[in-house]
Amino acid sequence: MEHLSKKRIIGIAMVLVVFVLIIAISIRILVWRGLENLKPEYILNVGVDVFGMVMGSVLFICCLIDVQRTGVRNRYFFYLINATFLGLFTDLIAWVVDGIPSLSYVNLLDNTVYYMMLPIEVMYFWLYVRVLFEKEGKREKIASLIMNIGLMISILMRLINIFTGIYFTIDSDGHYARSSWYPLSMVYAFFTTVVTVIMIVRNRKRLKGHQVAAMLIYLFMPFAMSIFTMFTYGLSFNYAMIMIVMLFMYCVININQGREKIINDRELKTAAVIQESVIPHTFPPFPDRKEFEIYALMDAAKDVGGDFYDYFFTDSDHLCLVIADVSGKGVPASLFMMISKILIKSHIQAGESPGTALYNVNNILLDGNTTEMFVTVWMAVVELSTGKVTEVNAGHENPVIKRAGGDFEFIKKRHSPAVSTMEDIPFREDHFVLEPGDTIFVYTDGTPEANNSNREFYGTDRMLEVLNKNKDRKLSQLLTVLKTDVDRFMGDAKQFDDITMLCFKYLGA
Numbered sequence: 001m002e003h004l005s006k007k008r009i010i011g012i013a014m015v016l017v018v019f020v021l022i023i024a025i026s027i028r029i030l031v032w033r034g035l036e037n038l039k040p041e042y043i044l045n046v047g048v049d050v051f052g053m054v055m056g057s058v059l060f061i062c063c064l065i066d067v068q069r070t071g072v073r074n075r076y077f078f079y080l081i082n083a084t085f086l087g088l089f090t091d092l093i094a095w096v097v098d099g100i101p102s103l104s105y106v107n108l109l110d111n112t113v114y115y116m117m118l119p120i121e122v123m124y125f126w127l128y129v130r131v132l133f134e135k136e137g138k139r140e141k142i143a144s145l146i147m148n149i150g151l152m153i154s155i156l157m158r159l160i161n162i163f164t165g166i167y168f169t170i171d172s173d174g175h176y177a178r179s180s181w182y183p184l185s186m187v188y189a190f191f192t193t194v195v196t197v198i199m200i201v202r203n204r205k206r207l208k209g210h211q212v213a214a215m216l217i218y219l220f221m222p223f224a225m226s227i228f229t230m231f232t233y234g235l236s237f238n239y240a241m242i243m244i245v246m247l248f249m250y251c252v253i254n255i256n257q258g259r260e261k262i263i264n265d266r267e268l269k270t271a272a273v274i275q276e277s278v279i280p281h282t283f284p285p286f287p288d289r290k291e292f293e294i295y296a297l298m299d300a301a302k303d304v305g306g307d308f309y310d311y312f313f314t315d316s317d318h319l320c321l322v323i324a325d326v327s328g329k330g331v332p333a334s335l336f337m338m339i340s341k342i343l344i345k346s347h348i349q350a351g352e353s354p355g356t357a358l359y360n361v362n363n364i365l366l367d368g369n370t371t372e373m374f375v376t377v378w379m380a381v382v383e384l385s386t387g388k389v390t391e392v393n394a395g396h397e398n399p400v401i402k403r404a405g406g407d408f409e410f411i412k413k414r415h416s417p418a419v420s421t422m423e424d425i426p427f428r429e430d431h432f433v434l435e436p437g438d439t440i441f442v443y444t445d446g447t448p449e450a451n452n453s454n455r456e457f458y459g460t461d462r463m464l465e466v467l468n469k470n471k472d473r474k475l476s477q478l479l480t481v482l483k484t485d486v487d488r489f490m491g492d493a494k495q496f497d498d499i500t501m502l503c504f505k506y507l508g509a
Contacts (some may be wrong), residue, residue, distance in 0.1 A: 022053065022089050042095045049092035056085045076128035083124060087117035094176065101174040108170045112158055115167060115185060119154040122192040123147055129196055129215065133203045140199075147192055154188040278338055279308060283476065291384040291509055292319065295475035296502040297483060299495070306333030306375075307444045307498035308341050312349070317385050320348050323502050324377040325396065325444040336373045340365065340419070344379065354379045354392040355429040358419055362427070365420035374420040378442050385509045387434035392427050394419050397445055400467065404437025408467040410460075436508030439475075441467060446497035450486050453493045458486055475503045 060081050093110045097103040126147060130140055161167045167185045168178050197216065204212045283295050296309045306326030314320055322344055326333045343364060347357035358377060365375075378396040380389050393399070395418030402408040416427040434440070443463075450458040463482065470481045479501050486499060 022085070042098070045095050046092050049088045049095075052088040053085055053092075056081055056088065060085075076124050076131060079124045080121060080128065083117050083121045087114060087121070090114035090117070097174070098176055099174050101172065104170050104172070104174045107174055107176060108162060111168060111170070111176060112162055115158045115161070116155055118186075119151055119188045119192070122189045122196070123151050126192055126196045126199075129199055133199065133206055135199065135203070143195055147195070150188050150191065154185075158185070278341065280310065285311065286313075289384075291507055292382070293475055293505040293507065294321075294503070295479055296500070297479050298498065298500040299483065300498045301329060301446070301495045306337050307446065307500035308337050309500055309502045310341060310345060311502075311504075312345060314349055314351070314381065317383060319382045319384060320345075320354075320379065321382065321440070321442070321502065321504055322377065322379045323396070323442045323444065323500060324375050325446075325498070325500070326375045327373050328371075329497075332371060332373065336365075336371075336375065340375045340377075344377070348379075348381070353429065354381055354390055355427040358392055358394055358416075358427040359425070362419045362421075362425065363423060366423055369420055374418045376418045376444075380440070382434065382504070382506065384506075387436075387438075387506055387508070389432050389434055391430045391432070392416065393430075394427055395421075397443055397448070400441040400443075400464065402439040402441070402467075402471055404435055408439075408441060408464055408471060410464075434506040436506060439503060439505045441478075441501070441503050443502070444498060444500040446495075446499040447482075447486060447501065449497060450490050450495070450499065451493060452489055452491050458489050462489070475505060479503055 060078070063078060063081070090110050090113045094107060094114060097107045097110065100107075127144070130136075130144070157166065165179055166181050168176060168182065170176055200212060200215050207215075279298060280296075285294060294311055296311075298307055298309065300307070306328055308322075308324055308326075310320075310322040312320055322341075324337070324340060324344075326337045326340065328336070340361065343361045344357060347360055348354070352360065358379070374395075376395040376397075378391075378393050378399060380391040382389050391399075391413075393413065394416045396415070398410045398412050400408045401411050411432075413430050414428060417425055448458055448460045448463055462485070466482050466485050467478065470478050473481065482501065483499065
């Protein structure tokens with residue numbers, strides 16, 4: 001379960017403090033102006049704004065608690081709350097200072113910020129919906145780019161209004177007045193709303209009916225209120241309506257989303273336990289065998305991963321080593337991984353050579369593989385009495401070997417295609433001999449392709465350098481030092497791929 005970092009919690013707490021201060025300042029301004037100096041409809045608007053800000057603060061706290069409880073991160077929903085809160089505050093100030101000549105510039109700047117909040121809100125809601133539906137395709141990216149450009153233009157026009165009065169003006173007596181071009185300020189919001197509705201309708205089957213309804217209500221109710229107030233000066237319940245609908249939307253969508261995430265997390269943990277049980281973790285695995293040493297480790301990027309390693313005897317004199325990397329991440333890759341692992345082991349233990357085993361496994365995996373997943377595999381069978389090795393590399397990383405007394409260096413031989421890519425393809429077998437003291441190191445691409453915050457790859461050169469600096473260490477220490485160095489290199493960057501390593505040292509018969 002994900003939780004907010006301490007730094008982010010402090011930042012959110014500061015936002016809450018600002019919310020409370022703004023409410024306090026609003027009340028102080030009302031006391032300074034005096035309610036008796038406000039028109040009845042102004043008092044109604046101000047009361048609605050204060051109520052909306054209080055409700056927004058409560059909603060903000062509820063979202064924060066939900067994030068910590070379920071791990072659901074809806075940053076754009078937080079941004080929506082902030083923008084709506086600012087809209088309510090600026091609306092309150094606009095009514096309080098209206099008609100005070102000495103505060104004309106305050107009225108002008110305040111209304112300018114007020115006008116900015118609507119396009120910002122609809123943009124944030126578009127992003128919220130896009131994240132909710134996990135839409136990262138080319139079409140959505142183009143739409144977001146167009147909306148960003150439109151948002152910049154919309155904000156620029158509001159700044160230009162300060163000097164031109166396109167949308168509204170503040171006269172010498174300090175009174176706000178809309179211009180005939182006021183409806184143009186709604187164009188961007190209307191366009192973005194239409195695009196967002198299209199996305200919601202097209203992806204409606206991914207949510208429950210009442211959740212889709214809540215999202216559409218959020219779009220239509222405030223927009224309808226905006227159209228109503230466009231022709232009715234003196235009432236402005238837009239942002240209060242938005243906050244009410246956001247509270248409704250939070251109850252219908254976010255709480256349910258958090259509940260589903262808790263269930264999914266529980267299922268993922270169960271899947272992780274199952275996956276953990278099929279990967280060997282006991283070292284030394286065969287304490288009565290003195291011909292070799294072996295050590296391995298795996299760090300999944302998610303709760304469950306697509307990498308795996310294995311080692312097992314085919315008979316008393318032959319040990320099979322396997323390391324593999326399934327395309328994709330998460331539960332689908334984990335399921336494909338377990339199927340691949342079981343098939344490879346069963347075919348090798350049935351007496352098939354590495355090349356023949358992968359040939360048969362390849363055709364079995366292709367049958368009904370509608371997801372088009374594949375797996376890269378490095379596999380070797382070591383004859384312990386002689387050190388002879390039969391190796392197959394099916395699209396996997398180049399293995400590394402250290403001869404007794406030498407340095408680690410790559411074994412670069414011709415690769416076969418990855419498993420489950422094409423039907424009836426042969427898998428090339430290579431042969432070499434290990435002498436006592438020789439060591440083989442194999443890994444998945446998560447090691448050299450680990451990247452830091454500058455998007456730099458760890459690379460095979462760094463990997464080889466660390467291996468050679470620690471070549472005389474025990475296998476467990478060697479892999480631990482390498483993994484530690486990879487973690488140091490990544491720093492605060494997120495791990496995007498599984499990191500798996502296996503090391504085998506031949507000691508002789």
